[in-house]
Amino acid sequence: MKKFSLLSTRAGAVFLAPAAALVGVFVIIPFFWVIFVSFTNRTLLGRTALDPDFVGLQNYVALFNPATFFTRGQFGFSLVLTIQFVLLSALVGQALLGLVLAWLSQSVSPSVKAFLQTTVIAAWILPEVVIGFAWFAFLDYDNGTLNMIMRSLGLPPGDWLLQQPFWVIVFFNTWRGAAFSMMLFNSAFQSIPPSYFQAADVAGATSWQKLRDIALPLIRGHVVTDLILITMWTFNVFTPFLLTNGGPSYRTEILSIYTYRIAFKDFEFGKGAAVGVVIMLINLVFALAYLRIARKKTAEAE
Amino acid sequence: MRKGIQSLLLGVSAAVALSGSAIATDLDITCRCVVGGVNSGTAEWIQKKIIPAFTEKMKTQGKDVTVKLTQFGGEDEQLTQQLALDFSTGAGPDISAFDGFLIPSFVQGGLLKPLEEIAGPDVASWDGWSHIADGTKALMSYQGKPYGIALGTDARMIFVRRDLFQKAGLDAESWQPKSWGELLDAARKIKAADPDSFPLQLNAGVSMGEATTMQGYWMALLGTGEQVTDENGKYIVASQGILDTLRLYKTIYVDDKLGDQRAQLLADGRNRTFANFRDGKTAMLVEGDWFYRSVTAPGAEFAVADRDKVMTWKKMPAAQPGKGLRGQDFVTISGGTGFVINPHTDAPKESWELLSFMNSQEQLTAFQEIQPAIRIRDDVAIPNSPFLTETAKTLLPITTARPNDANYNKVSTEIQRMTESVVSGEMSPEDAMAQYKAAIVAIVGEENTVSRL
Secondary structure: OOOOOOOOHHHHHHHHHHHHHHHHHHHHHHHHHHHHHOOEOOOOOOHHHHOOOEOOOHHHHHHOOOOOOOOOOOHHHHHHHHHHHHHHHHHHHHHHHHHHHHHHHHHOOHHHHHHHHHHHHHHHHOOHHHHHHHHHHHHOOOOOHHHHHHHHOOOOOOOHHHHOHHHHHHHHHHHHHHHHHHHHHHHHHHOOOHHHHHHHHHOOOOHHHHHHHHHHHHOHHHHHHHHHHHHHHHHHOOOHHHHHOOOOOOOOOOHHHHHHHHHHHOOOHHHHHHHHHHHHHHHHHHHHHHHHHHHHHHHHHO | OHHHHHHHHHHHHHHHHHHHHHHOEEEEEEEOOOOOOOOHHHHHHHHHHHHHHHHHHHHHOOOOEEEEEEEOOOOHHHHHHHHHHHHHHOOOOOEEEEEHHHHHHHHHOOOOOOHHHHHHHHOOOOHHHHHEOHHHHHHHEEOOEEOEEEOEOOOEEEEEEHHHHHHOOOOOOOOOOOOHHHHHHHHHHHHHHOOOOOOEEOOOOOOOOHHHHHHHHHHHHHHHOOOOEOOOOOEEEEOHHHHHHHHHHHHHHHHOOOOOHHHHHOOOHHHHHHHHHHOOOOOEEEEEOHHHHHHOOOOOOOOOOOHHHHEEEEOEEOOOOOOOHHHOOEEOOOOOEEEEEOOOOOOHHHHHHHHHHHOOHHHHHHHHHHOOOOEOEOOOOOOOOHHHHHHHHHHHHHOOOOOOOOOHHHHHHHHHHHHHHHHOOOOOHHHHHHHHHHHHHHHHOHHHEEEOO
């Protein structure tokens, strides 16, 4: 790769300075501040708000205390719940559904394809508060649309938000996020030369064989990118809060909601910061994996 | 040309407005109140009485003051959350509605300042203090210093629907339960008469917030002769009283299904319990007098049709006669909400003038016309409201209050979690109490707790 510059180093630095200052003030300083706070018992209300003590690793030890780790409403419970949530809604749900939708839309007529994509993308781009309320209304026990349908079919109505809250947020997140995977796979499929498929057609391959033997191996890089990105997003998503508030009894309290509760409902800033640091570390792992693959892809392309 | 004149005029008027605002003061006031919604009466009072009268009064003193009311429609907990974050960053309204039990924790967190420190000697010289009893002054005070002024006090009781009692062959008039057993018997009879009903409602769960602790847990716990803290101010973390209270919850919501379990667990639970009462599904609801004054008042969202014929009230019994707090047969608890001044206000003097104006005899009397309540001032009568006169006379002598302690609101949250674990059927009363004990020890330290089992 040939090195060249559009601007002198000094001019470049001048142009970068405002952005660097903003990043410094709003990202770097808070980052270290959060780490610092996580070693204190700082709160918003009460004595420890004005006069916090340095407690060392106490917050972290409390998070990973084996006696309470898996108790509902504790860090470990939320962590396990989040992993299940990511596996089911991001990997199985969004990625698989997105892949199926993208594959199906390769062979349907353009008008069907346009309709399909518009519907899926609409679920993705609508504001969160709007869809939160819409789903709440959809699932309501007494007057919800879903139970109206169930009753009209002669089926017993379900108390979805209370009895199956976890599956509700899994289903919700799948519905909400499948669009990204679909679009990514769609463009990946289109990058495959049509002649490959035409040759396979001549050989009498089924759709499944074409997907398995031609399409998937060729878009492997896209699949990995997609999986890492949606894992990271789902890991941090907060929208299920709009549906369940993390309840009933913490059964949908994924890590983002747990952090919110500790820091901004219980006002335990120290403990909340410790949770935040752990989440940052987990995200860092995802981000490094993503960067590594992206770098490898660029290297392959050159 | 015409355009030129117009823009000139605009410019001049803008300049006048700007120079005007240099001496004008803007005051913001926030409450959980919405005209036509929650606490509609308070919103109306501020909007229609306080603001015009106050701006007029200030004008006569040569001051230009604008007051803006922010009507907050969310839950109590959300307003608390917002105020805590606002006050900690120097933002927020000049005057805000506030629940007295939060004052100690806000004060210790440095988020509130005594009224005198904010507004100076004007506070001490206010003539209103002489009409406010020490007990009600204490509702918004901490360590002897007032941080705000309570609008009044309240009391809790069982609200009863006569029509549902009648359907079950019970006479609501002569009925006054003397023990939890009698309370449950009536609920079971009503349930038998109408299996789809949820005859008895005792608040539980996290989403109802302090309404769970005050209207539910305390009302039962006091009936066992205990309180949340002992006589030395230590938190009781294991006791027969806690177990009995949790068992009562279990009977109501899990074993006998006398109450609407879903309403305790869903995010909008409290409104559901109001709707249940309005719709004739709940015959007995333990609530504060606010339920009568505001929630079921004519024109409100949960207005009970023909209220004074359909609704009546009963005292909350102790678990057994004579087993209640201080050996009482009946129990209740009181709190107080009022208004505080934001320590970061730009206009401390004017804020105090507004706060004291709101609590003047004239303005509180005007409030009584909109929404009668037990007011703090001894020179403000309870007008023509037999309900309030009667409840105040019967219940205030036997009432008690929450501990004035900075840890109380955290403990209260744990109480809500403990009751939720039981009513959702996830934990036995024993396990829920053990979890509560662990949580409270973590909050206040072992040395500030006491086990009685």
